[in-house]
Amino acid sequence: MEYKLIVSSSPHVHSGDSVSRNMYAVILALMPASIASIWFFGLGALGVTATSVLACIIFEYLIQRFILKEQNSVYDGSALLTGLLLAFNLPSNLPLWIVVIGAFVSIAIAKMSFGGLGNNLFNPALVGRVFLLISFPAQMTTWPVSLAGNRFQTVDVMTGATHLSSLKLNQADGLEYLDLLLGKMGGSLGEVSAIALFCGFIFLLFRRVITWHIPVSIFASVVLFSLLLGANPLAHLFSGGLMLGAIFMATDYVTSPMTPKGMLVYGFLIGLITMIIRLFGAYPEGVSFAILLMNGVTPLINSYCKPKRFGREVNHV
Amino acid sequence: MGGIHPGENKLSAGQKIITSTLPSTVTIPLAQSLGMPSSSVVAKGDEVKVGTLIARSTGFVSANIHSPFSGKVLKVDDVYDSSGYRRPSIFIEVSGDDWESTIDRSEELNREIKLTSSEIIKRIADAGIVGLGGATFPTHVKINPPADIKAHTLLINGVECEPYLTADHQLMLEKPHQILVGIEILMKATGVNKAVVAIENNKPDAVDVMRKAAESFTGIEVISLKVKYPQGSEKQLIEAVTGKRVKSGDLPVSVGVLVQNVATSYAVYEAVQKNKPLIDRLVTVTGHAVVRPINVLTRIGTPFGLLIEMAGGDLSQTGKIISGGPMMGKAVVSPDIAVTKGCSGILVLPYLESRRRSMRNCIRCAKCVSVCPMGLEPYLLGRLGEIQDWQSLEKECVMDCIECGSCSFTCPSNRPLVDYIRLGKSRVGTIMRNRK
């Protein structure tokens, strides 16, 4: 009988989960926000999104094929996701060549130079975004106001202050909470519609792609500190990049802590730093910086916030 | 804490117990329990009957072995075991089916327990009974803890959380009274007056049958638990039923609970009430590569190949043959090995279900951390095992790992976590032993 049995260690079955399944689930969760972005900002949103996604995928493919000469992994969806998330952090009227530079920084510098997926220390989309913010401050902070009616405009969009900058400058801008929730306000592509993002959050929880710890601790922390520091908690929750950051950026697998305790600490500190920057710093928006700073602290959190061991008082021998 | 829900695949559910055919020559391994291997008391040419003592226990943690067949001893020699190493075994040429006259082969239920507590323990020891849930710990040692530890509850494990396996389920359906008498015997032996039979709620028929049968017994309660793997693991089961966690390094009996498998309770019944030593057990032969998944009562020493043939398995379409369940079972190197006391199932996987997918970098998704029932960090243990950092492995409590496989099962990058954790445990274990 010429057959050969296969031998390996247990377990001999697998759940079928894969990296691409998780990445595409997140991409799916972002679709409501993407549709909302096109609804509110017109074809400019589509252009920025498409450019960012394509650029990220192409850069990753080229780097893997010609520089690293390793097995290609663009199909796993992580480059697509980075492209989508980067786009969601940009204004819809950003010149496309700047978008491509941002994609390059995100993929080549923040992700591939660290060793590819799994080895990067900082959230690639955020690194790209912050790089663009600092290098092209003018283009990155002229926010188009929401169209909500004239959505086929690409150029000549009206620009104005975001709700966050109004809060910073203590100006009234006539926005109601409903506007904030739905997204009828100025801002970057993905951050405006809290409802669309929240739908994505529920979907991800249901599919067990992420757990509740990080987003909920960020929300709780923001509410706590806005109350403590005399600001409007709901306004801070729903404006700016907080919803997007809390649900999709801070929960990035590679750069967030590995244990529930660690995740709560991480979320708490992100909320704190965000509020400090928003209320006392020069920038109206603090989420990107807060998340990047905490990405750097994540290894430390991983060292110290160990899970409770079964049957042990202390978490190490 | 943690845990997963692997697909149940109970292909053989409801299959009535059948008896396996007798092979012509068999090898009976001398190492069939945890602890020291037994030592042979027969030699070439000896005639044996079913139930004749053929090997004696050799230490505190060791067990007797009795001949499951009648015939002649050919030799005592090394033969390949499930891991491909050659181990001492007793070779028997089978002829006929003569049983020792001391064994009561009648089918009727023997309800009255005539032996005293210490006599029961001695009978269990003589009969060579070991934990049939898979751990094969000698039962007479387990139910006789040190004098300063007192058990107050006997917890009977009818959970059978591994996918594919249905032997315990079928045993509970067909022999509930015998199991309960066995539990009563164990209660008497350990001086415990409360017993709980835990069954997962994916076996509602077993829960009903056992509950109804338990009405005519005192002190035995049947409870139904939510399904979760690895709830059948001793420490996890104790927590699920009593809420208490056994401290790392302590015996489970230190929280007052003694755990025994339902099949072990049945074997205890047979040993004490029918004077029958442990010579056979229920094995589930299943998997998508067999045509007729079965629950078969088979003698120890029966070759895997015979049982796979009974179930209509096609070895040319087979990728893996697993002794046990898919989560913790052992992939064997050949079907020519013998069923041992610890073999609860033979899982025959077709080729397409047998290969692992290719491995990727750890994406730090922390899913392994969330499913680990022992509160460990499998991604870290796997990485430390890869770079062979034994010191850090010990510090990260690698010895607590029960090798349930939940982490590898869940990992989206298909990383071989259990492989490296096993290596880490064996090296750290050696280092710790050498320290003493």
Added chain:
Amino acid sequence: MSIVLLSIILLSLLGAISAVILNFVAKKFYVVEDERIDIVESLLPAANCGGCGFPGCRGFAEECVKADTLENLICTAGGADTMRNVALALGKESFTSTPMVAVVRCNGIPQYRKKTNEYDGAASCAVSSALYSGHSACAQGCLGLGDCVFVCKFDAIHINKETSLPEVNEEKCTACGACAKACPKSIIEMRKKGPRSRRIYVRCINKDKAPLARKACDVACISCGKCQKACEFNAITIAGNVACIDPHLCRLCRKCNDVCPTSAIVEVNFPQKRESITE
């Protein structure tokens, strides 16, 4: 005072204070070390391979300076030249050491040793060895998963893709012993390189009895004893069902190689004989 002047003064002051503090600390916490250690360390190859048995090149340098004699101190990576330089620098006597090389005592290529199962677990010899006996009927044979390659710092050992066995590059091998330590089957041995790099050894460590060994692999050592009888220099011992050639007694006459029925004995770097026997 203008802001520029103020900045210059303040920063200079800061610089001066830092310099004073650093200078003080450097002097106070200065570790007095024999300066020869630095000199010796600079002569070493800085591979930190551990082949000398000491913790890194610095550890070895310290030992050289401390020791009375350099007799048993050998830098395997640097070789005889390095030790001569160290001896010169320290004014101690230099000793010649026998050049060693790593030798793989398994010849179980797929043609000779049939695979009996397929291993699909983690690609590490240590893991496979801890799990079961291996992918062939020889429980002591090479697993081919490359733990030895992983630890080699000198790029001196590689797994041959066709034979699945490790092959040692003599030029690069420094006999540091890392591969031997990494191999869970203890197949790799450090042996004398031999005159003109010639050596003879038994390329098998299988300790099973002859019928079993032969069934598992065509070129296994079956401990028949023919080699021992043929050797005029008593260089061959047979223990545990396997033959071993003592490199210190072996005179490289190759008589054992001629008589070995399974071709388990191999000769390395010899010219072809008139009637060539397959290696």
